[in-house]
Amino acid sequence: MKSLKKYLVYPCILLMASACTDLEENLKGDITTDISIPGLPGGGGGASDVLGAAFAGLRTGTANHGSYYSVQEITSDEMCIAAKGGDWFDGGILIELHRHTYTPGHTFIKDTWNNTYGAINTCNELLAGTSLDENQKAQTRALRAYFYMRLLDLYGNVKIITAPGADAPQSNRAAVFAFVESELLAALGVSEITSASNFSGSALGTAQNAYRINIYGALGLISKLYLNSEVYTGTARYDKAAIAASHVIDSGVYRLCGDGCKVPNLGKRPAVASDPSELEGYAAVFAPNNANNPEHIFSVFYDEVTGPDMNFSQMNLHYSSQFTYNFQNQPWNGYATLEEFYNSYEDGDVRKKNNFL
């Protein structure tokens, strides 16, 4: 055995030791390090920057089946997914959501949790790096606060993680509320929201880009947080909600989309005369081409090429609606509203006309 080693192993080791035993794995088809390249200049307010992946975290599940949107909507009195013929019973998981008999193992509940913490991690990675300017830091903190707001709203007691790889004990709902509040206030550059608050010290700025967060976006978020404060903490903060909202309204930067606020109707079918050629007012707010709508303060970016994962038309419509609306793909015959909810709108309400078929 010894002589064999001499013949085989030693020459090998002596001649080319490294090639003989080199097991370094240099991945070619996968990305193992962070890549970040700014976009075109001129977006303003930090819009063309390194925050793309962080804001893209908003898209996951927000307008699709099985995550945030489903958990938010079909558990409410607005929507349900009932079994239809042989379809959509799905082991009872959809009825459970509507009846609130779901358990922690429910895949929708788990996926929402995973998606939200994944998005928080992307924010944490950015904040742990050195590439962000002050505006970007403030936006990232506000964005992270918003993701925690989702957790606060859906789960209550959660871990507050502020650095990648770190762990923390579970915080109670009031502590998560306090964290979200403090992060938004920090981004706004103030210690509390009062009528006299001056946000000129905020790095968020006032540049308008609905897909990023400016001062008004952060104010909107904190207003919403205060609006639900009584549920989250037991202490009502409606006054603060009103003050934060007033700062946005009084700024005059945004306005409701009313008469004259219109966009071309991309969905107009040439053969259907009753399809309007333009969408106006309330309908324009939710049109696919609503990019510059004056009502939008902070919204999630979706488009066909770089912002996929919006599936509303498939989730809601009947299989055969594919032919009615000339869709590329067959709808799923899934999400539906409840009769009581539909009837809760008065006839003539623009929402009734525009939100239901």
Place this chain on the structure above:
Amino acid sequence: MKSFLTKWSFSLLLLVIMTASAISQKTISGVITDAGSGEALIGANVLVKGTATGTITDIDGSYSLRANEGDVLQISYAGYTDQDVTVGASNTINVSLAAGKLLDEVVVVGYGTQKAKEVTSAVVSVSREEFNKGPISDAAQLLQGKVAGLQIYNRGGDPNRASTIRMRGISTVGANVEPLIVVDGIIGASLQNIDPNDIESMDVLKDGSAAAIYGSRGSSGVIIITTKKGKKGDVKVGYSGQLGVSTIRRSVDIMNAQEFVAAGGTNLGNTTDWVDAVTQSGTNQVHGVSVEGGMGKTSYRVSGNYRKVEGILQNTGFDQFNTRLNLNTKAFNDKLSIDFNTSFTNKNQNFGFQEALRYAVLYNPTAPIYGDDSPYPFASAQFGSYFESLGLFDAFNPVSIVNQNTNTGKRREFNYGANFGYNILDNLTANVRIAQQSNVSSSRAYYPTTSHFRGNATSPTRKGRADLYNDDFSFKLYEAYATHLSEFGKSNLSVTGGYSYQQNNFLSTTIGLGDFPNNDIDFSNNIESSQDLRNAGFITLNSDASPDEKIIAFFGRANYTFDDAIFVNASVRREGSTKLGEDNQWGLFPSFGVGVDLNKYTQLANVDLFKVRVGYGVTGSLPKENGLSKAIRVIENGADGSVTSKLSRAANPDLKWEEKAETNLGIEFKSGRLGATLDLYNRDIKDFILNRTVDVAIYGVNNRFENAGQLNTKGIELALSYDVINNSNLTYTTGVNFSTYKTVLDSYVIPQEMRAVLGAPGQNGTPMILVKEGQEIGQIWGPIFAGVNEKGAPTFQDLNGDGKFITDADKGLDPNADFAVLGNGIPDFELGWTNNISYKGWNVNAFFRGAFGHSLVNTWRAFYEPRVSSQSSYNYVNTELAVDGLTSARFSSLYVEKADFFKLDNLTISRNIGLGDFKGISNLNVSLTGQNLFVITKYTGADPEPSLFYNGSTDNGGVENISNPDVLSPGIDSRNNYFSTRAVTLGINFNF
């Protein structure tokens, strides 16, 4: 290139060292043959009597060693009478040995051969004569049912889908589940590049002690294939041909048009047998020609094989041409032997659309094939003249699928291997092996603008679709090892040590796009016409390349025999892989075995062999993917041109081998006409490499690959053979092999979970398989069907008697759930029964096969048998198990069926026709083979064979993902399975 050169220079250096070490004596060489048949004896011992000098004969029966004139050579071979020859003036000594009372064969083990008697592990050698007969294009199927404990299943008869192979059941969770294939010593060779006609024998290493010499890839067993070699002498030309027809043995029971209308189905006024409309009689033909011969020290064999197969589904099949060359020669006074082989396969595949079978079962039997026969106005032209029932979920005209779309592929495989063996000393042989392999495959699917199925014919603007795929796989192997033989007193010792370097590289490109102008041509060959190019968001583009996937190993083995009756084998392999965490790339794989020929000491009357052996060995498993220990990120491209990335998988630098430790106890017995081999084994597999859920709050993503879990398998395998009749006119031999095993999940990533979701329509959130620590794998878990309520819904049993019915499909893990084990997907035992009768040139071979105790979820019934209102637009599955009045589909015991079966797998009748020397043709053999001639089973689905994995559910024209089979979810007869087939084949063989 650099590494290639260094390997070569290393090989040369080794040869130089070896040559220099030779000492001065006379070289004797020769061939040892069987006195009866004249065939070469492989692995015969040639020993200079009274010394430690000796050697064994190679694959041609040749040997060479150094000896002095006057020395006595002792030639021995298990099962033959020893012979002594005195060395004279001649340098050539050829010896013919007469067969002794026990014919002992040689088995191929890792890096060498061993006499069967000396093997201490569970190794089964299957020769060409024992292979399965008939139209077999997949080499693995030659072994189906022949080796106890080796499970080979090919559900249905899709000619383009490879068999599922398992050694002693599930051997890994998350890593590579298929056995390691070794062809003529080349580790990891492709089974696709070897024609079944060219295989001489297959050796199956079943247990850990046998496979440990192959280290990290041995856990799922090893199949060693030896191809046919040329024999010296005149040129011999052989032809072997087959012509066969296959038909559907069984499909899925559905309603005909009349029954369907009577059951309340939507009547569209036609009568269409959809299954008949998309199927055909399958055909297969094989032509193989081989030329062999040799002169001087060189022998060769060249073969060419052509196969053409058409499946029972229209537009499926393949044709393939394979050629192989084996060349063996000797040089430098026979000290150097060179074995070279190369093979090339060119395969054209017509994958077709297995989905057509699914939709043929499902489609409304009163619907017309063509739109012109529609009972209501229908835009036939939009759908290529075919009818489509628009507005339904998961409904496509199957005839349109088959006729309008194409799905084809090409595959080319080339490999070569060269082995240089050199006798440095009489008792020391060194080997250097170099092998390379290159596989290139491509596929193209095209769906014209008028195809409803994936072709988007309903789209106003974006019709037609093309999917293109290319990949390129290459493999390099460099190995060097040496074997030293010694003898002292009653002891013999053989020691082998070596080094192995393996490298894989992989490249792929995927393209998918649509929106083509019209149906004038197949635009998959003209994708530049796609209007999707104007809107890149519609286009799917992927490319990938693997890193240099390397496996590097040092190994050694010692085989010691004492008194020709006590055998000790030990091996160790230290092996490293690039696929594991930086800190855990190297693993150690030891084995140890002892065997005793008790008969030598007990001398029992009428007993020829009574051997007991025990082996223990550790092997590993590698994941298929690369980079699992690394953190992986994905790119997020912004609308403004910005690029950012986010984490998609967390790193785990501690990722290590999945390890299997196996102990095998074997008893081999032979007495007169009876032979028996019994193996008992116990094995523990731990540290599966699994994508495990981790705390998303800490890791940033909820998954990373970790080592977790432990499986224990205990099993028994018994093989019996008996020569019932043995006289000069008539022989009848029969053999049975039996295996049973039980696999328990000792620990897992979570205490319990349910998996294998049934799917749409209506049964998402409906997992069927329970995975629970401490329990057997493969348990089908669900509520027990009790009856039908007044609404037509199923009722279930209140199993725990608490008055509550917790039976919703996702409540299976609720402590109060009324769920039970409805069956197990793994058979209790499997059986193979061979019968061979020869009478005056006639031969009848009947092979029966069965599996017992397993269940299958009949998903066809689970979805489509209840008279669900929406199903009235499709068709109903209608077996004898249909329940009257049930109008709602909910998974339960109702759809879990026992699938025990016993079948006549293969019946071959052949006749050797003695032609004398008729026009140069000799050895004419004509055979007729039937496969699946009868199957006894109560299972109502298409095929009762066990289903060992689940690919998940696909629907509505989706593409089945076959890359990630779930091995923890056996027992599901999925909707995408092929129908089972029956085949009859005529075969002719002759030599010139």
